[in-house]
Amino acid sequence: MTQQSWDELGGALSSAEFRAASDAIVANIEQVIEGKTASVRLALAVLLAEGHLLIEDVPGVGKTKLAKALARSIDCSVRRIQFTPDLLPSDVTGVSVYNQETHDFEFKPGAVFANLVVGDEINRASPKTQSALLESMEEHQVTVDGVTYELQTPFMVIATQNPIEMEGTYPLPEAQRDRFTARIAMGYPDSNAELAMLDVHGARDPLFALKPVSDANTVRRLIATVRAVHVADPVKQYAVNLVTATRESPELRLGASPRSTLQMLRTARAVAALDGRDYVLPDDLQNLAVSVLAHRVIPTADAQLARRTTDAIIADLVHRLPLPHERQRSPYDNRPSTGDGRAQYDQRRN
């Protein structure tokens, strides 16, 4: 198995090339998923941000279809795991089997050994099995029987799940959720899109006709391009402020992790690049905040009683948090200037 080092990405693409390649992928997926451009672009952005995607919604809105369409649009190795309650961790990671011919144990790679791993209905497996993905998702490696196997680049887990209120589901552990860069909801298509879907999907599933428009190599170069996107200091500060705000919010019991800061900025880079920019805007962070942060945080009991979803809490935070100003301070920011939020937090704790 050819192991490609994670850092060997190839040269960055020019903006025109980048646009052509990314637009092709988006257009390809949209042949299957109508009227969900934002979700599709976010999914692609997560791929380019070297993250993992969690698609959460009620059954039948096209979660799996999006995952498969993205996988098929890129000519790379794709594996699919149908998570069931009796799935075992070794089914995911791989298992060492005794080979009678060589009289030795031979490693049979599991489903994660692919560029794109589609984990369907991930929350139907037990937490034990779900946890099998932990190492691979964060560290891009799998350790079985004391041997560590590196995964290829790009590596992306696209998992779908039903909302946890649904029957027969196990909630994802926090550690698992934190490894997903973004969680998106498909939502119901609008009536036009649904009508169009009836026409297109009426005869046969267009997924089968989907041809790859890109390959792993191109994706690696796309990733390299995304990495070169410029992030100004105020934007970094804003990302930190956003994440800090989740930790200070009285409505949240658990705030977002530093890993989420990292992933949010990476995804923002990808989004900016997809948007044709070579710099990240606070707008990108604002648009991403709910997708990137909402599935990681845990609301307090009060907030839950008040039926506040984490999405709403994060959206509120975004609306309340002032932009860090490049110069000292916006004259129209009328809050008392008593240092940064962190200091306030510490003071209150004392």
Place this chain on the structure above:
Amino acid sequence: MRNRHLGFVAAAATLLAAAPLSAIYERWTWLIQCAVAVALIAGAATLARSLRAPLWAQLLGMAATLLLTLTIMFPSGDELLFLIPTPDTFSHFSAMTGFALDDMRSYGVPVPDRPGLQFITVLGVGSVAILVDLLTVSMRRPALAGLPMLAIYSVPVAVYTTSVPPLPFIVGAIGFLWLLAADNVDRVRRFGRRFTGDGRDVDVWEPSPLAAAGRRLAVVGVALAVLVPLAVPGMTSGLLTNVGQGGNGPGGNGRGGRVDLFAKLSGDLNQTAVTDLLKVTTNDPNPFYLRFGVAEQITNDGFKSLSSRGTSVNEGLADPRRNQPDDVRYREYQARIEVTEDFDMPMLPVYSTPIKVDDVEGRWNYDPGRQTLWSTAARSKNKKYGFNFVRADFSPAALRRAEIEDNAGPNQFIDTPPVQQVDELVAQVTRGKSTQYDKVLAIHQYFSEANGFRYNLVTEAGTSGSAIVDFLTNKSGFCQQYASAMAWMVRSAGYPARVAFGFTRGSQSGDSSDSKTWTLTNKNLHAWTEVYFGQDFGWVPFDATPRASVLGATRSAWAPDPDATEEPEATPGATTGPGADPTANPNTPQDEGNDEADLGAGLGDTTPTQSTWPWYTIASAIVILLLLALPAMRRRFLRRSRFRAASTPAGPAVASASGGVTVEVDVASAGRAREDAHAAWAELLDTMVDYRVPIDPTETPRATADRLVKNGLVGGPATDSARLLGQAEERARYARQPLQGGRLSDSLRTVRRAIASQAGRRTRLAAAILPPSVLLRWRLAIVEASIRTVSTAGRIRDVFARWSPRRLLPNRR
């Protein structure tokens, strides 16, 4: 027991609130009496409460204590054991009250120690002490106790028509605040523990932040109450005059013991309504002025009246005709006067020179020197009396012959304080004149409009420190100043002179065949000068006040109107004697309210800053306008500098760099482009604030521009302009290379116009005159500065509080 403490505070606060009374009294005897009374009352209250007496019993006890105190302090001599009041005591008290009312009428402030007044004072303060004690200690409503305290304060306010000194007010206010604070501390202590606003416990040694806020509020409130009136031009006369004026000139208030004409009349004169004071019926066809008072002593404080002397009118009056010169004609007339109840003085107005008074009730005396009727017991109110008088008709020729015997006559009327400017002026005015009459006439004529004198109810403040010099410099004043100044100058020339008070002729209200009836009101009150021309002529009146300005004024042959020498009707007066102007209709409406303030204040105490207030007003109006224009000017300056920045020719447009392809860009021009974009964006934000478009600090430039477009605030070409501004700003902030080559100033103009066109007229006006952006920024700056100050002060206070000895108290917390 806490109540005891509160009772003590209530008594002390009452005494502090009585501090304004110090402005009324010359001495402090009243305070000792009041302190004794209040202390006794407080003691009685404490005793009653410690016996757990009900409220009515407390009240009764305190009232009884007050009664006993009054009985001991003001005994009638008929009390049992000098202590128990008898019916005689009460009649004595009512007599005291009567004395007090009399004293109030007859004394100007400050008054000497008069038993009647002291009685009233002790009674009043004692009653207030009872009320305050009841309200504070028994009913726990200390705020209400402010009302009786305010009643004490209203006394000097009512007496001083101009203004009262601020210090006693501060003392009284401190007393009231002490009362409130003591009550609240007591209230809070009932909870058992002191606490702060932020929920933290307070150590005993630590001042409570809540109380600190209260103290600050109290200080600010008192300071405002004292300082704000200073800032109002019309209200400054009293305080500023007291502070800034060296001494009173002529015409100042009389001192206690003698009736003060100025202070006495000020009450009547300060009412805007015209009140009928007298009705005169006389067969004199051209009556001159009615007189009732004279001020003849000149001191550094101005003219004031000496004590009246003389004999009872029943013993007969001297007739001046006994040694009449040949060319002075005397004619005898009768007059009858009805005084209304509004003219209440211990003197009766008469024409000069009365020779016989009849039908007058009460004991009246005649002062031959002053030619006035006066009394120590009777009052002029509602009196009806008749008198015969002779009117002298001097001719200038006769007066020129007048000589004053050196050792005879009222030479004490010559003394003046040495004022060099006046002496020089008199020498200059009387140069070349030989006789007394010519000199006096020259001085009289000096007060003409030709010399710049003008009648003015408000006088200008001078800087010379001498009221007469101020008047002679400013040449603006009313009858009091004219009369006093002329008297002074005549004295300076070496001749006796004095100031007479009385009424001008008034308006004719009835006309029968042989007599005319004149009605005199408070508008007819007047003052003029009298000059002594030797025993043969006596006191000859000269009225220096411009005739046209005084209602019912007349001129005599020997003292023609200096302003009317050209007028033909002034000359026939020379032959017809005093009041020589037959054509002058007394009903002629003249300068309404001219003498409102005439007698109310003398030359000296009417040198307030009032007359300069127009200039102050204009100056302050200009300053205020400038201050108001400041925000707009600041805004204009900001806008201009930003536009200049935004319209500087930026470098050539550079294709945006992407994908790691570096583009050669001039670093300096990039930096400038960045600054320009920031300036343009700041200007856009300010414009939005000016036109009341909300600003969201959480919004990115792109989102702001989108919002402007989405809300329809900008449209058409302005849409692109707004987006361009947003893009320029976001690239300046976040991109590697700023946007260059954009015409930001044009876009800014377009967007500004678009936003302005959407705003209402009032908003546009406000944006032009008082730009909210500038105001907001200033306000925030002020708020930040004050927050910094407060927190610094708090830190310093904490440091000091750590060294407070109260910290060592054993029972901390």
